[in-house]
Amino acid sequence: MTTFVIRRLMQAVMVLFATSLIVFVAVYAIGDPLEILLPSDASEAERAQVARSLGLDLPLPVQYGRFLWAALHGDFGNSFVYNRPAMEVIFERLPATLELTITALLMSLLIGLPMGLWAGNRPGTMVDESVMTGSILGFSLPHFWQGMMLIMIFAVWLGWLPSTGRGEPGTIFGITTSFASWDGIRHLILPAINLSLGNMAVIIRLTRTGVQETLPLDFVKFARARGLSERRILLVHVMKIILIPIVTVIGIEFGTLVAFAVVTETIFAWPGVGKLIIDSINALDRPVVVAYILVMVTLFIAINLAVDVAYSLLDPRIRSRAA
Known part of the structure; x- marks a missing residue:
C-alpha cells in the first residue's frame, strides 16, 4: 500500500508540472491585461511602468520560470485586479464553493441511494419506471434552465426561499459558514438542489443497476x-x-462539482470560486486563472488518491495487488 501511494504521488507531481506548463502558456499567450487595467489614453511610459511592475515585460520562458519557482513556494503572484495574492483571493472564495458542493453531494447521496435501491429492488414496476424517468430528466435538463425554474417557482411564485447571494453566515468554532445560520441555510438550498440534480441521477441509475x-x-x-x-x-x-x-x-463527481459549479454560482450569484474565475477570465487576471486551475487539478488528484485508498479498503484484492 505504501509503495502504491508513493507511486501515485510521483505521478501527481508530474501531472501538476505538465498542467502548469500547458495552462501558463495558454493563459499568458492570450490577450493583454494592460488593455483592461489601463485606460485607453494611457501613455507608453505608463504602460511600460505597469508592465514592468507586473513582470509582463519579461520573455515568456523567464516569466514561466519565475512563476514555477514562486509556485513551488506557494506563491502564484498578485492578482492584477485585486492587487492581493492570487491564492488569498481564491481561498477567500473557496469555502463558499465547498459549502455548496458538499451540500449538493449530500443531497445526491441521501436521495439518490435510497431511490436507486428502491427502484432496483422492484424492477419493471411503476416505482422503477417513475424513478428512472426522473433520473432521465436529471440528466437531460440544462443547469441554467433548472436554476431559472427553481428561482421562478420557489423564490418568485411561492416566495419560500431567496434567489441570490449567500445570506448572512454564522460562526461555528471560529469558522464562518452558512450552516451556522438559518438565513445562510435558506440561501444555500436552491443552488445546492440545482447543482445536485445531475449527480443525483447518476447515483440513482448506478445504484439501481448494481442492485439488479x-x-x-x-x-x-x-x-x-x-x-x-x-x-x-x-x-x-x-x-x-x-x-x-x-x-x-x-x-x-465531487471534483466535478467543485470545478464546474460556475453555472450555478453565476445564476444564483453565489460568491464562490466559480463566479470568481468567470470574472477573472473577463478581466484577464492571469495569476488568479492559473492558480485556480492548478488548485482544481490538485483537488482532483487528491480526490482520486482518496478514492483509490477507499477502493483498497472495500476490496482486499486491490490491497494485495498494490502490495
Whole structure:
C-alpha cells in the first residue's frame, strides 16, 4: 500500500508540472491585461511602468520560470485586479464553493441511494419506471434552465426561499459558514438542489443497476435461505458489493462539482470560486486563472488518491495487488 501511494504521488507531481506548463502558456499567450487595467489614453511610459511592475515585460520562458519557482513556494503572484495574492483571493472564495458542493453531494447521496435501491429492488414496476424517468430528466435538463425554474417557482411564485447571494453566515468554532445560520441555510438550498440534480441521477441509475446485477447472485440466495430479512440483505450484503463503483463516481463527481459549479454560482450569484474565475477570465487576471486551475487539478488528484485508498479498503484484492 505504501509503495502504491508513493507511486501515485510521483505521478501527481508530474501531472501538476505538465498542467502548469500547458495552462501558463495558454493563459499568458492570450490577450493583454494592460488593455483592461489601463485606460485607453494611457501613455507608453505608463504602460511600460505597469508592465514592468507586473513582470509582463519579461520573455515568456523567464516569466514561466519565475512563476514555477514562486509556485513551488506557494506563491502564484498578485492578482492584477485585486492587487492581493492570487491564492488569498481564491481561498477567500473557496469555502463558499465547498459549502455548496458538499451540500449538493449530500443531497445526491441521501436521495439518490435510497431511490436507486428502491427502484432496483422492484424492477419493471411503476416505482422503477417513475424513478428512472426522473433520473432521465436529471440528466437531460440544462443547469441554467433548472436554476431559472427553481428561482421562478420557489423564490418568485411561492416566495419560500431567496434567489441570490449567500445570506448572512454564522460562526461555528471560529469558522464562518452558512450552516451556522438559518438565513445562510435558506440561501444555500436552491443552488445546492440545482447543482445536485445531475449527480443525483447518476447515483440513482448506478445504484439501481448494481442492485439488479447483484440480487440474482448465489450469496444473496444463501442469505435468504438463512432467513435474513430483505432489508438486511439489501442494506448490508448488496450495498457492500455496489459501493465500489459508487465510491468511484462520488469521488469523480465531487471534483466535478467543485470545478464546474460556475453555472450555478453565476445564476444564483453565489460568491464562490466559480463566479470568481468567470470574472477573472473577463478581466484577464492571469495569476488568479492559473492558480485556480492548478488548485482544481490538485483537488482532483487528491480526490482520486482518496478514492483509490477507499477502493483498497472495500476490496482486499486491490490491497494485495498494490502490495
